[in-house]
Amino acid sequence: MTENLSGLSEGSARATCIEEEQARQIEILIKENNELRKKVELKSIYIRSKVNQLLDMMGTLPLKTEELDDDMLVEFDPLGIISESFKKVLANLNSTNTKLHIAHKEILAIFDAADVGILHIDKNKTVLSHNNKLKELFFPEKDEGKFSNCTCSELICGNNLPAEGCSFNQIIEGKSKARLRHWTHGDSIFDVIGTPLLDNDGQVDSIVLVYHNITELKKVEEDRRENIQFIEELLKNAPVGIRVFDGESGRCLLLNHATAEIAGGDPETMWKQNFRNLESWKNSGLLKGAEAVLADGVTRILEVEMLTSFGRQPSVEYIISRFDVHKKPHLLVIGRDITAEKQLEDKSRTIEAQMLHVQKLESLGVLAGGIAHDFNNILLAILGNAELALMRLTTESPARKNLHQIEKAAQRAADLAQQMLAYSGRGHFVIEELDINAIIREMNQILEVSVSKKAAMRLNLADNLPFFQGDATQIRQIIMNLVINASDAIGDESGIINVKTGFMNCDQAYLSKIWLYDSLEAGDYIFFEISDSGCGMSHETMAKIFDPFFTTKFTGRGLGMAAVLGIVRGHRAAITLYSEPEKGSCFKVLLPATSSTSLHSDSITSMDKPTEGSGFILLVDDEEIILSLGREMLEELGYKVLTAKDGVEAVDIFTTSKEDILCVILDLTMPRLDGEQTYRELQRLDPNVQVIISSGFNEQEVSMKFVGKDLASFIQKPYKLAELSRKISDIHR
Amino acid sequence: MKSNDVNIIEFNLCGQICPSTLLVALREINKNSASLSNGEIKLLFKTDNRDSINTIPETSRNMGFRVEVEKRGAQYEILVSNI
Incomplete structure (x- = not known):
C-alpha cells in the first residue's frame, strides 16, 4: 500500500509537475502571442503609414481604419496596387521623357534648319x-x-x-x-x-x-505687280479683244476693253457672262468651235458674222485656243473686229467688178470707135464722090438714080457708124441745155404708136425740173430704145409702161452703189425712169444686157442697149437697172442737172447750099482717097488746093506757103506727126493759122484735145459739100 | 457596354470616398492595363465623391492614359482609355 501510497504521491507529484510545466508553457505561449500580436499590429501600422505616405504623394487623404481594417489591409493589398500604379507612372514618365528628348532634338534641328x-x-x-x-x-x-x-x-x-x-x-x-x-x-x-x-x-x-x-x-512681289500692271496695260491697250473663260464652268475670268467694244456692251455685264449661255455664240457657231477647241486642244480661227448680246452686228475673226492652269482647261478667245475690212473688201470687190466691166466696155468702145472712124473715112469717099457725081451729071442722066441709091445706102451705113460711135461714147454730140419733160412730151405720140397696142403708156413727169446738158437726139434714142424694149417685154399680154421723171440729190455713197457708175460726181441729178410690167430679166440677162451684140430678140442686132450705155457714158450720166423675172423691169437714167447755157450747137445734117470761095486751102489727110475727094470738093467750091499726106509734109508746105493759105483742113489721126502735133507746129509758124479739124470721131472728143488752142472749127466725117462750104465760110466771116 | 466596338467596363464607386475610390480605380486599371493600352476596352468609373474626379484622372493621366470627366446629375463619370 505504501508502495501504493508512495506510488500515489509520486504520481501526484508528477502530475503537479506536468501541470506546472503546462502552465509555464501556456504563459510562454501567451507571451509569445502578445509579442506576435504586437508585431502584427506594428506591421499593419507600418503598412498603413506607407500606404498613406504614397496616397499623400498622390494628393489624396490617408486610409482610415474603418475603411480598411488590418486584415483587409493585407488582403486588399493597397501597397501592391499603388506600387503597380507607380510602376506604370514611371514607365509612362520614361516614355514621355524619351519622346521629349526626341522632340527636343527635332526642335533643335528645326531651329537650325x-x-x-x-x-x-x-x-x-x-x-x-x-x-x-x-x-x-x-x-x-x-x-x-x-x-x-x-x-x-x-x-x-x-x-x-x-x-x-x-x-x-x-x-x-x-x-x-x-x-x-x-x-x-x-x-x-x-x-x-x-x-x-x-x-x-x-x-x-x-x-x-x-x-x-x-x-x-x-x-518678286514688286516684279509680279509690275508684270501684272504690264499685262493689264497690254490688255487695256490691245487692239484686239482678249477674253478668257473657265473651260469647265464656262465662267468669264478675264476680258479687256476691246472685247466690250466689239460686242458693243459694258464690261460689267460681260464679266458675268458664261460662254455656254450666250445666244450669240450658239447662233454664230462660235460655241461649237469653242467646245471643239476645249475637246482636242487644237487652235481654231473662225470668221463669224454675229448679233451680239448687246445688239451689235460685227464681223469678227476669232482665234480660239486652250491653255491649262493647274490641269484645268481654259479658253482663250482673241477677237478682231473685221467689219470695216469686210465692208472695204466688199466695196473693193464691187469696184473691181465695176472696173472690169468698165474696162470691157472701154475696150469694146475703142474697137467700135475705131471701126466707126475708119468707116466714116470710107463713107466720106462714097458720099463725097456720089455727091460730086450727082452735081456733074445732067438731070436726065439715068445714073442719078443709082447715085441716089448709093448715097442712101452710104447714109444708112453712116447711121450705123453713128450708133457704134454712140456705144463707144464718141458719138456726135450736139450739146445743148435740155428739158427732159419737153423731150418726153414731144416723143409721146411717136412712143404710143411704137409700142404694143396692149401696152398702156403712162407719163408721170415731175414739175419744175432743172435743165441738163445733152444731145437731144441721143436722149431721144435712149428713151425710144428703152420704151421699145419695155413694149417687147410686155409682148402680147396687157401691161403698163410707166415713164417717170424727177430730181434727186445724189451723194457719193448712192452713186457708188450704182452698178454702171463711172466716177460720177456727187450733186443734183435729174432722172427719167422707164418701167414695165413685162416678163422681166434673169440675173444672167441683166449682166449681159449692155454688151454689144447681146440680144434676146429674134431679129435684134444687140446694139440698142449698148448704144444706150454709150450715150449715157458720153453724157457723164448713170443708168440703174432693176428687174425681176415675171414682174417687170425698171431703167433709171440719171443726168447731171445744170442751169448753165449750152456749149454750142452743131449739126451734121445741115443742108445749106454750098457757097463759092477762093484762095488756097491746105488739105492734110493720110488717106489718099480722102485727099483726092477733098481736093475735088474744094475745087468744086472754087478753092485752090494744096494736099499733104501727113503732118510733116503739111508743116513743110505751110512753111513755104503760109502767106497764101486761107485755112488748113487737118485730119486728126495720121502717122509721123498726128493732127494735134501738126496743129501745134502750124501755130508756132503762124499763131493766126485757121485750122478745121476733120475726123471720124466726134467733136466733143476732139474739142477736149484742143481746149484753149484757138481751133477754128471742126467737121465730122463723112461730110457733105454744103457743110464743108459753110465751115470754111464761117471761119472767114 | 459597347461603344464603337470597344468594350466599356463600368464600375460604380458611388458611396465610397477617396482614397478607397482611387485604390479601387487603380486596382482595375492595373488589372486591365494591357487591354486598356491596346484600346480593346475603356473603363468607366461612376462616383459621387468630388475628390475622386481629381485624384483618379491625375493618376490615370500620369500612367499614360486618356481621361475624360463628365458630370451626370449628382454623379461624375470618369472614362479612362488609351491615348
Whole structure:
C-alpha cells in the first residue's frame, strides 16, 4: 500500500509537475502571442503609414481604419496596387521623357534648319539662344562668345531701333503675340513675329522672335505687280479683244476693253457672262468651235458674222485656243473686229467688178470707135464722090438714080457708124441745155404708136425740173430704145409702161452703189425712169444686157442697149437697172442737172447750099482717097488746093506757103506727126493759122484735145459739100 | 457596354470616398492595363465623391492614359482609355 501510497504521491507529484510545466508553457505561449500580436499590429501600422505616405504623394487623404481594417489591409493589398500604379507612372514618365528628348532634338534641328532667324530672349530681352540663320542674317562676322548676355537690341537693332522704342514691348505688356511688318534692316526687309512663352503663373517668362527675310519676296512681289500692271496695260491697250473663260464652268475670268467694244456692251455685264449661255455664240457657231477647241486642244480661227448680246452686228475673226492652269482647261478667245475690212473688201470687190466691166466696155468702145472712124473715112469717099457725081451729071442722066441709091445706102451705113460711135461714147454730140419733160412730151405720140397696142403708156413727169446738158437726139434714142424694149417685154399680154421723171440729190455713197457708175460726181441729178410690167430679166440677162451684140430678140442686132450705155457714158450720166423675172423691169437714167447755157450747137445734117470761095486751102489727110475727094470738093467750091499726106509734109508746105493759105483742113489721126502735133507746129509758124479739124470721131472728143488752142472749127466725117462750104465760110466771116 | 466596338467596363464607386475610390480605380486599371493600352476596352468609373474626379484622372493621366470627366446629375463619370 505504501508502495501504493508512495506510488500515489509520486504520481501526484508528477502530475503537479506536468501541470506546472503546462502552465509555464501556456504563459510562454501567451507571451509569445502578445509579442506576435504586437508585431502584427506594428506591421499593419507600418503598412498603413506607407500606404498613406504614397496616397499623400498622390494628393489624396490617408486610409482610415474603418475603411480598411488590418486584415483587409493585407488582403486588399493597397501597397501592391499603388506600387503597380507607380510602376506604370514611371514607365509612362520614361516614355514621355524619351519622346521629349526626341522632340527636343527635332526642335533643335528645326531651329537650325529653319530658313528664318529665330531668337529666344528673356523678359529683359537678354539673348538666351538663337539659330544659325539669325547669325547669318544679322551678325555673320561676330564671335559667338562676345555677345553672350547682351540684349537683342544690342545684337540686332543697334542704331536701327525705332524712335518709339522696341515694337515687342507690347508682348511683355500684353502677353500676346505681336507682329512687325516690313521692318527694314540695312538693305533687307523683314517680317518679325514675337511669341511670348508664359510660366506656370501665366507671366511672360521669355519671348521667341522669328525674323523672316522677305527682301526677295518683296522684290518678286514688286516684279509680279509690275508684270501684272504690264499685262493689264497690254490688255487695256490691245487692239484686239482678249477674253478668257473657265473651260469647265464656262465662267468669264478675264476680258479687256476691246472685247466690250466689239460686242458693243459694258464690261460689267460681260464679266458675268458664261460662254455656254450666250445666244450669240450658239447662233454664230462660235460655241461649237469653242467646245471643239476645249475637246482636242487644237487652235481654231473662225470668221463669224454675229448679233451680239448687246445688239451689235460685227464681223469678227476669232482665234480660239486652250491653255491649262493647274490641269484645268481654259479658253482663250482673241477677237478682231473685221467689219470695216469686210465692208472695204466688199466695196473693193464691187469696184473691181465695176472696173472690169468698165474696162470691157472701154475696150469694146475703142474697137467700135475705131471701126466707126475708119468707116466714116470710107463713107466720106462714097458720099463725097456720089455727091460730086450727082452735081456733074445732067438731070436726065439715068445714073442719078443709082447715085441716089448709093448715097442712101452710104447714109444708112453712116447711121450705123453713128450708133457704134454712140456705144463707144464718141458719138456726135450736139450739146445743148435740155428739158427732159419737153423731150418726153414731144416723143409721146411717136412712143404710143411704137409700142404694143396692149401696152398702156403712162407719163408721170415731175414739175419744175432743172435743165441738163445733152444731145437731144441721143436722149431721144435712149428713151425710144428703152420704151421699145419695155413694149417687147410686155409682148402680147396687157401691161403698163410707166415713164417717170424727177430730181434727186445724189451723194457719193448712192452713186457708188450704182452698178454702171463711172466716177460720177456727187450733186443734183435729174432722172427719167422707164418701167414695165413685162416678163422681166434673169440675173444672167441683166449682166449681159449692155454688151454689144447681146440680144434676146429674134431679129435684134444687140446694139440698142449698148448704144444706150454709150450715150449715157458720153453724157457723164448713170443708168440703174432693176428687174425681176415675171414682174417687170425698171431703167433709171440719171443726168447731171445744170442751169448753165449750152456749149454750142452743131449739126451734121445741115443742108445749106454750098457757097463759092477762093484762095488756097491746105488739105492734110493720110488717106489718099480722102485727099483726092477733098481736093475735088474744094475745087468744086472754087478753092485752090494744096494736099499733104501727113503732118510733116503739111508743116513743110505751110512753111513755104503760109502767106497764101486761107485755112488748113487737118485730119486728126495720121502717122509721123498726128493732127494735134501738126496743129501745134502750124501755130508756132503762124499763131493766126485757121485750122478745121476733120475726123471720124466726134467733136466733143476732139474739142477736149484742143481746149484753149484757138481751133477754128471742126467737121465730122463723112461730110457733105454744103457743110464743108459753110465751115470754111464761117471761119472767114 | 459597347461603344464603337470597344468594350466599356463600368464600375460604380458611388458611396465610397477617396482614397478607397482611387485604390479601387487603380486596382482595375492595373488589372486591365494591357487591354486598356491596346484600346480593346475603356473603363468607366461612376462616383459621387468630388475628390475622386481629381485624384483618379491625375493618376490615370500620369500612367499614360486618356481621361475624360463628365458630370451626370449628382454623379461624375470618369472614362479612362488609351491615348
